Every structure is written in structure tokens, then in C-alpha cells.
Amino acid sequence: MCGITGWVDYERDLTAEREAALAMTRTMSFRGPDDEGLWTDPHVALGHRRLAVIDVAGGVQPMSEGPATIVYSGETYNFRELRRDLEAHGHRFRTRSDTEVVLQAYLRWGPNLVDRLNGMFAFAIWDRRTEELLLARDRMGIKPLYYAPTPHGVLFGSEPKAILANPMFTARIDDEGLCEVLTMVKTPGHAVFSGMREVEPGHTVRVSREGRTDRTYWSLTAREHTDDIPATVRHVRELLDDIVERQLISDVPLCTLLSGGLDSSALTALADQALGPESVRSFAVDFVDETGGFIPDELRDTSDTPYVHDVAKHVGSLHNDVVLSTAQLASSRVMDRVLRARDLPGLGDMDSSLFLLFEEIRRHSTVALSGESADEVFGGYRWFHDPAAVNADTFPWAGTSFSNGRDLLDTDLVARAAKYQSQRYHEALDEVPYLPGVSAYERRMREICYLHLTRMVRVLLDRKDRLSMAVGLEVRVPYCDHRLVEYVFNTPWSYKTYDGREKSLLRGAVADALPESVVQRVKSPYPATQNASYEEAIRKQLGDVLADSSAPIQPYLNTEAVRDALRHPVGNSSLQRDRIALERAVTLNDWLAAYRPAHV
Known part of the structure; x- marks a missing residue:
């Protein structure tokens, strides 16, 4: 996995800037607790923090071969096939690592190597022949990569904190950046801080003396779907079997994240089958309850725990429940670690609990498989099936408790954020690829799917990457395999709901591997504590x-609204929505206090 960073400057000797480059590298020590490396040449410095997963002894970075040097974060799941192909072309390898395969692939195919990679990755390659830097990011944006242009080059890093550590960059935020913080949307390329950019998913950025060139090497396209429903279900299962088998490759202990929902349960069952006689290890999160039991709310009809245990028993996994208390969720240590991990205001206890879950998992495993993005791929959220949300002239999740509460903020700021969100929504619609001759309803559902796959899922992927890497845990997301995403995106919406329910294709593909209780369970979001002491x-x-x-x-608060909210009895909620607004105000203040961005 790892964290990468670097600095290119065509007007200065960066071999004299090792301390500054090392400071950038060390901002990501949690991403890579196993090793540290720094490589410099007159106009470039490349830094690396390593989490050793494949070829623990041999995959040390930065790694050089001939004229090229790489720093790499992530996993290339088809590296064995690529290695065989490269060996057939005469390439010879010194290690067993996928990093060396990517580097040799660059020497063979140049920047077009990205077209051949299957995986989650962000990497930088410096080519001494041309004095050019290549930045590349995986198709779905699983691994983060940021950059900031400078007068004579660029700064880059896996996380904004690496760039913020360089004295050439100052933390600033404008109105657009502030609005970006307040929306549950990740605008492609936007990095919140003024002067900073994000390498977009499915893109490469080349940096040379002449400037920068941004290239799209992958995006969602419209293709005719010719399989019938049974063939589609079979192909989804074939893809999942192949994806899970590939993503189980690891030289360190591996586990699954298990919530008792369809997505994570399917991965746990398929992983257990692929491992053969070896039992898969699974982990779930739960909360100490002092009120007498789970109470259904506006988002969650059922508790996860009974379903988690059904799956663990059904597949025979080595299961662990991680039970969290209010003291843990609201502790200053955890909230600060979450803030520093994300470089942005977070999602309250849903972030704290995820961080604590990952922290406990890391005591036992270094790699975990997650069901993240299945809802976006297969159409799992409730608003996919709510005509009012589908037909609204905005993102379908806007206005739900899942979106970030803004009720306690200044009304003018809230209005600006709403206008910004509307602008971003219509920009996204302009990108949607269509097929001719489909019904208006199918066309609209294609739009809804596209919005989730290009705007919402990236928020969740970034959250999962940051919080897992903050404890040195690599989380893999099989449902983001681009082959699966492309295939399901182009299936008709009627196929995705062929049994009258959400995620029909996934349910049909994996039902034989799961207990009936999970097959029939209605979608439930990531859990949140119901303990009133947390709200207190x-x-x-x-x-x-x-x-x-x-x-x-x-300056950003609606003071009267805050006072009114604090006067309400604890738990007198429109429940989740009110608490999210409270958390939002607290975490936004913490972020402004910690990062002190100048408002420009």
C-alpha cells in the first residue's frame, strides 16, 4: 500500500532540499510504518513510506531501473500476468513485487502502461531521459493522489498533508473550497485547498519543463448490453469469483470487513471458498448499549449483529466483534486522529467507529477486503427506489440524513453551498454517456447510477483509504474492479431490480453462498451508535x-440555531439528521482550528 510524495523543480537543485523532502515524506508515516525511502536527483525528490504486503523483503522503494525511478502506492492485481508478458519481451526481474512489474511496464509501454493495469494504485515515475514526471491514478479513485503546481514544477503526495508540509505551499481556502467541504460530493479534480488539485480517477498527469498534460485513460462509456438476465447474473458471479481470488493475494495476514449486509457477506463467503481449507478471518463493529437494545430509526430497520453472526457461522469464519463505547467514540485522541487522517472535517461517530475498528483489526491483519461501493454499483441505497429522490433536480442523496447536516451554519453560507451543489450536479449530468432508443426512465436511472459512481463513491473511498491507512491497514475494495463496474453500469435498470428489490443482480449472483437471513435482509447503512451519552x-x-x-x-455559525439545538432534550431527534448537524459543526471547527487555512 504505502504513501508517496515528491517535488519537481526545474530551476533549483533539489539534492540540497533533502530535509524538506524528508519532512513531506514523514507526514505519511502512518500510511507506511514498515520503511522509509527518499531519492533525489538535481530536479526531483521522490519520497516513500512503505506498508509491506507483497515481497516484504524485496519491494523497497523508491525503486529504480535504467532511466526510470518509481514511488508506488496500492496493488496491481494482474501483476503476475503482466510479469509473464514482460519476461516474454526479455525483461528480467530482481524482486517478486508488483512495484517492479509496474516500473518495467513503463519501460516497455511508456505512459500507456496504465491501460494494462488492474488494481488500485497511485504512482509517480521520473524519467531521467526526458526529465518528465508521470503521475497516475487508478480508474475508480481508490488510492488518493494530490498535486500542487509551482512556478517551476510541482509538489505531490498521497495526501494533502504531504504538500502542506512543504514551505512553498500555504494552506488557503476560498468560497468554492468551503462549499466543497459542505457537500456530500467529491468534485473530480477538486482538492479543497486553493492551489491544490487531485489527479482524477482514470487519469495521468505528465509534468515537463513545458508544463502539465492531463490525459483521461478510462471513463464510463455507454455500451449495448446483450446478455439476458440469467446470463448477466452468471457473468456477475464469474467476475466476482475472479476478483476475490485475485484480491486475496498477500504475503501478510488478511481478513474481511463483515457487516451482515449482502455486500460484505458475499465477499466473506467467496473469500472463504477461494481460501479452501483455510478459514477466512472476519471483523464487525458494534456498540456498547446502555438503553436496552437496538431501536429502528429513519435509516436502519435492523441491527447488524444477528446477521453478522449468521454469516460467520454459515461460512465458518474466524470472527471477531469489535464493541465500542461512547468514551472511545468521542475521545479527543480518536477525533484528532480521524481529523489528521482525513485532512478534512469528518462524519462524526461513523468515522470514529471506522477508525477504531481498523485500529483493532490491525492488531491481527494487515489487509482487509471491504464491501464498499456495491451500493453504488448495483443500486442499493433507498433513494435509488424513491421516485421523489430520483426525480429531484439534484443529487439523489442530497437532503437525506446521509448527507452532511448544515442546519446549524450561517444561512448565507448554506445558500451558497446549495448553489454550488446545484452547479456541480448539472456539470455531472453533462458527462453522462447514453445509448439511443431507451426509455426516459432508463435514461434517468443511468444518470442516477453515474452520479453515484463518479461523485458519491469517491467520498466513501477516500474516507475508507484515509482511516485505514492511518493505522497501516490496507483495505481492498473488490466491487470497484473496473470490469465489474463497466459491466453492471451498462445493464438496464430493469435487470438491476429484476426481483423487485435492490441489488437484484448481486443477490442473484451470490445467494447460493449465503444464509437465507442475509439474502432476504433489506439494505442497512454503516452503523452508528444509538447511545444517548454520545450525543451528550x-x-x-x-x-x-x-x-x-x-x-x-x-463566523460560519447560525448562533441562534445552535442555541436552539442545544436546548432540545437529548435524543429528541429527528434523530440522525440532528446529530449529524451537531457533529458537522464540531468537526468543521476542529478542522479550521487545526489547519488554519487562510480564507481568500
Whole structure:
């Protein structure tokens, strides 16, 4: 996995800037706890922090071969096939690592090597022949990669904090960046901080003395779907079997994240089958409950735990429940670690619990398989099936409790954020690829799927990457395999709901591997604590912010709305929505206090 960073400057000798480059590299020590490397040449410095997963002894970076040097983060799942192909062309290898395969592939195919890769990756290659830097990112944006142009080159890193550590860059935010923070949308290329960009998923960026060139090597396209429903279900299963088998490759302990939902249960069952006699290890999150049991709310009809245990028993996994308390979820240590991991305001207890889950998993495993993105790929969220949400002139998840609460912020700021969100929504619609001759409803559902796959899933992927890598855990996301994404995106919506339910294709493909309770379970989002003591803790934190006239969020608050919210009895909620608004205000203040971005 790892963290990468670098600095290119065509007007200065960067061999004299090792300390600054090393400081950038060390911002990502949690991403790569196993090793550190720095390589410099007159106009480039490349830094690497390593989490050793494949070829623990041999995959040290930065890695050089002939005129090229690479720093690489992620996994290339087809590296064995590529290695055989390269060997047939006369290439010879010194290690068993996928990093060396990517480097040799560059020497064979140049920047077009990305077309041949199947995986989650972000990497940088410096070519001494041309003095050019190639930045590349995987198709779905699983692995992050940011860059900031400078007058004579570029700064880059797996996370913004690497760029922020360089004295040439100052943390600034404009109105657009602030609005980006307040929307549950990740605008392609946007990095929130002024002057910083994100390498877009499915893109490469080449940096030379002449400037930068951005190339799209992959995007969702419209293709005619010719398989009938039974053949489609079979092909989805074939793809999943192949994907899971590939993503089980590891030289270190591996596990699955198990929520008891269809997505994670399917991966756990398929992983167990692929491992043969070896039992898969699984982990689930739960919460200490002091109120007497689970209470259905506006998002969740059922508790995860009974379904988790059904799956663990059914497949015979080595299962662990990670049970969390309010003291853990609201602790200053955890909230600060989450903030520093994300470089942005977070999602309250849903971030804290995920971080704590990953922290506990890391004591046992270095790699985990996650069901993230299945809802976006197969159409799992409730609003996919809500005509009002589908037909609204905005992102279908906007206005739900899943989106970030803004009710406590300044009304003018909220209005600007709403306008910004509308602008981004219509930009996204302009990108959607269509097939001729389809019904208006099928056309609209293609739009809804596209919005989720290009705007929403990237928020969740970034969250999962940052919080897992903050504890040195590599999380793999099989449902983001581009072959599966392309295939399912182009199936008619009527196929995706052929049994009258959500995620019909996935359910049909994996039903034989799961207990009936999970096959029939209705979609439930990632869990959140229902313990009233957690809301009390967040209210106290927000009360302290309100009382502090120097708190950086003060100019952005609707003070009367905050006072009114704090007067309400604990748990008197429109529940999840109200608490998200409280958490949002607290985490936004924490972020402004920690990063101190100048408002420009």
C-alpha cells in the first residue's frame, strides 16, 4: 500500500532540499510504518513510506531501473500476468513485487502502461531521459493522489498533508473550497485547498519543463448490453469469483470487513471458498448499549449483529466483534486522529467507529477486503427506489440524513453551498454517456447510477483509504474492479431490480453462498451508535465552541440555531439528521482550528 510524495523543480537543485523532502515524506508515516525511502536527483525528490504486503523483503522503494525511478502506492492485481508478458519481451526481474512489474511496464509501454493495469494504485515515475514526471491514478479513485503546481514544477503526495508540509505551499481556502467541504460530493479534480488539485480517477498527469498534460485513460462509456438476465447474473458471479481470488493475494495476514449486509457477506463467503481449507478471518463493529437494545430509526430497520453472526457461522469464519463505547467514540485522541487522517472535517461517530475498528483489526491483519461501493454499483441505497429522490433536480442523496447536516451554519453560507451543489450536479449530468432508443426512465436511472459512481463513491473511498491507512491497514475494495463496474453500469435498470428489490443482480449472483437471513435482509447503512451519552458528549463539545468567541467556526455559525439545538432534550431527534448537524459543526471547527487555512 504505502504513501508517496515528491517535488519537481526545474530551476533549483533539489539534492540540497533533502530535509524538506524528508519532512513531506514523514507526514505519511502512518500510511507506511514498515520503511522509509527518499531519492533525489538535481530536479526531483521522490519520497516513500512503505506498508509491506507483497515481497516484504524485496519491494523497497523508491525503486529504480535504467532511466526510470518509481514511488508506488496500492496493488496491481494482474501483476503476475503482466510479469509473464514482460519476461516474454526479455525483461528480467530482481524482486517478486508488483512495484517492479509496474516500473518495467513503463519501460516497455511508456505512459500507456496504465491501460494494462488492474488494481488500485497511485504512482509517480521520473524519467531521467526526458526529465518528465508521470503521475497516475487508478480508474475508480481508490488510492488518493494530490498535486500542487509551482512556478517551476510541482509538489505531490498521497495526501494533502504531504504538500502542506512543504514551505512553498500555504494552506488557503476560498468560497468554492468551503462549499466543497459542505457537500456530500467529491468534485473530480477538486482538492479543497486553493492551489491544490487531485489527479482524477482514470487519469495521468505528465509534468515537463513545458508544463502539465492531463490525459483521461478510462471513463464510463455507454455500451449495448446483450446478455439476458440469467446470463448477466452468471457473468456477475464469474467476475466476482475472479476478483476475490485475485484480491486475496498477500504475503501478510488478511481478513474481511463483515457487516451482515449482502455486500460484505458475499465477499466473506467467496473469500472463504477461494481460501479452501483455510478459514477466512472476519471483523464487525458494534456498540456498547446502555438503553436496552437496538431501536429502528429513519435509516436502519435492523441491527447488524444477528446477521453478522449468521454469516460467520454459515461460512465458518474466524470472527471477531469489535464493541465500542461512547468514551472511545468521542475521545479527543480518536477525533484528532480521524481529523489528521482525513485532512478534512469528518462524519462524526461513523468515522470514529471506522477508525477504531481498523485500529483493532490491525492488531491481527494487515489487509482487509471491504464491501464498499456495491451500493453504488448495483443500486442499493433507498433513494435509488424513491421516485421523489430520483426525480429531484439534484443529487439523489442530497437532503437525506446521509448527507452532511448544515442546519446549524450561517444561512448565507448554506445558500451558497446549495448553489454550488446545484452547479456541480448539472456539470455531472453533462458527462453522462447514453445509448439511443431507451426509455426516459432508463435514461434517468443511468444518470442516477453515474452520479453515484463518479461523485458519491469517491467520498466513501477516500474516507475508507484515509482511516485505514492511518493505522497501516490496507483495505481492498473488490466491487470497484473496473470490469465489474463497466459491466453492471451498462445493464438496464430493469435487470438491476429484476426481483423487485435492490441489488437484484448481486443477490442473484451470490445467494447460493449465503444464509437465507442475509439474502432476504433489506439494505442497512454503516452503523452508528444509538447511545444517548454520545450525543451528550457532542453537545458539550459544541457548547464549548459556542462559548469560545475565538473559535474559528464562529463566523460560519447560525448562533441562534445552535442555541436552539442545544436546548432540545437529548435524543429528541429527528434523530440522525440532528446529530449529524451537531457533529458537522464540531468537526468543521476542529478542522479550521487545526489547519488554519487562510480564507481568500
